[in-house]
Amino acid sequence: MAKFRVVTPAGASFTVAGGGYALESEALTPLGAEIVEAPTDEAGFIAAAKNADAIYAKGIRMSKQIIDSLENCKVITLGSVGVDSVDVKAATVRGIPVTNIPDTFIEEVADHAMALLLAGFRRVVVQDRMARDGRWAEGRPALLKIPRLAGQTLGFISFGRVARAVARRAAPFGLRMVAYDPFIEETLLSEYGVLPATLSEVLSQSDFVSMHAPARPEVHQMLGEQHFRQMKPSAIFINTGRGTTVDEEAMIKALQEGWIAHAALDVLYKEPPSHNNPLLSMDNVTLSAHVASASARFDEARKRRVGYELSLVLSGLWPMSCVNPSVLQNTNLRRWQPIGLDRGPNS
Template identity: 60%
Template sequence: MAEYKVVTQKPAGVTFDLADGSYSLERLALDPIGAEIVEIDAQSEDEFIAEAKDADGLIARGRPITRKIIESLENCKVISLGSVGADTVDVVAATEHGIPVTNVPDTFIEEVADHTMMLLLASFRRLNVMDAMVKDGRWSEGRPLLSEFPRLWGQTLGFISFGHVAKATSVRAKAFGVNMISFDPYIEELSMTEYGVEPISTLEELLQRSDIVSMHAPSTQEVHHLMSEDQFRAMKPTALFINNGRGPTVDEKALIKALEEGWIAGAGLDVFEQEPPDPENPLLHMENVISTPHVASASQRMAPETRRRVGQELSLVLTGRWPRTCVNPAVLADAGLKRWQPYSMGRGPGSG
């Protein structure tokens, strides 16, 4: 009989299949402690609860881990996410029940930072328009169009939230000679200035000053539709908006209106409010929008490394130790776990 029972919903996404379609990577850390992974092909929440109520740990994959599920758990010590965002888990309910929720905020930072710069540069230099001109035989139209725009050097890049990805992006952006500012009330100012980024005290000031706004806020209720009509109206009409974070942080109707009415000049998007987006979504048919299918974190390394980390975090907590990262670290003091890290804990979305 296994020492620990770890339950997960049978996954339906491609990420699992990309990393071999089995649990071999999670088991690298779980097999040595006698933990068994039980995959449930539950068709309903009640069916999942019936199988998971005695679990020692959950892998949050395949279905939302709701308050109802959390309140049914009789022995759960940890819920482990293979993502940065924790919006698929009711973290408030988990905290109330003293259950640590772990995530992987540092597994694919470099990939997302690269993607942010890609969208920034492609949007700023109107790459999709230039590409279409070449393919349509409009060779001579490109230079006159780009001659209407300033060079990137000296422009102001504003980060909304200054966590791991924004920091990595700032390192890349510095080489392009941009001025950088950031609004994040949860990050110490010194954490920004050491990256050459000026702290800004209000979102409105950041929006008014930025030539490019890069959204990195996590998807929480607090920042739901953080960017709405008033915020887009505050931006320069020549400004670009980049979102590699989470779709729900942006009021998509307001973004569409801002682009259609010229409140802003363009957008680069890896995320949408509804995914996949409706084929009739106006954002998919605008010349001044460059979009990608929520792939910023994807690389050869990403899927396998993420799944190894899920297993490692489960193993740490199940054997009585602090996880490497925790979305709700306040529960750790009363969880009876031993702190072992000689470094500061990563605290999930937006953490420094």
């Protein structure tokens, strides 16, 4: 019989090929922990997870009802950056740490954000269609209306890990950079060659507005009609964060009426979008299907990190990435410091 029981919804995963939990189990098996799949409906999951030692949350909404039903849970672990699928407040009240993976695929998302910036700016999708449709002569005149990239302003809304990685990529292109993030010290911004700005300044000054705010209640539909009206008519809006941070109807109106020139989006308010979403048929929109974090490394690195986070807490140690760290002060978990690949955490 396993010493620890980790419960996870059945069949819900980002796995590209294959399945199973071999990668997560690399850190869990030595502890005598096993991952057990449970039904994905709320009632079935509650019944299966009631006595779980830990929850590997994927493909299910971890509601207050589910969290309140957990009698022995030591940690809820996510294999993603976003934690909007978990009622973190309910978990905090119950004293359950919630962990995520905020740093495993930062480089991929930053690459994708930069790709969307360049594709939107140089109208790559439209240029591709012109070349394929025999409209060869239309390509050059269309781009003659677009200024040189160097000297343009890139504005960040939120300046977390991804935005910082984008800033490193953008600097060699000669972009001036500004950022709005009331939770970041100005000295950190200056390390990346980025100037601090208010939200209004970012919107009104930027030729590119890159949205990086996380999916949290306080930033739900953070950008609305009044914000898109502040942007330049030539501006390009980029979103590799979360679709719910934007009032999508207002953004569509901005694109249709020319308040902004283009949107380059990896995320939408509803995913996948309905077939009649206007964004799908607009020439001034570049889309990808919430794939910014994907790479050959993505799945293995994510799943190993999940296993490691679970193993730390089940071993009585603090996790690496806790989104509600206040709960750790009231647990018996011990602090640790990484001291080398050959030894692992030290209490």
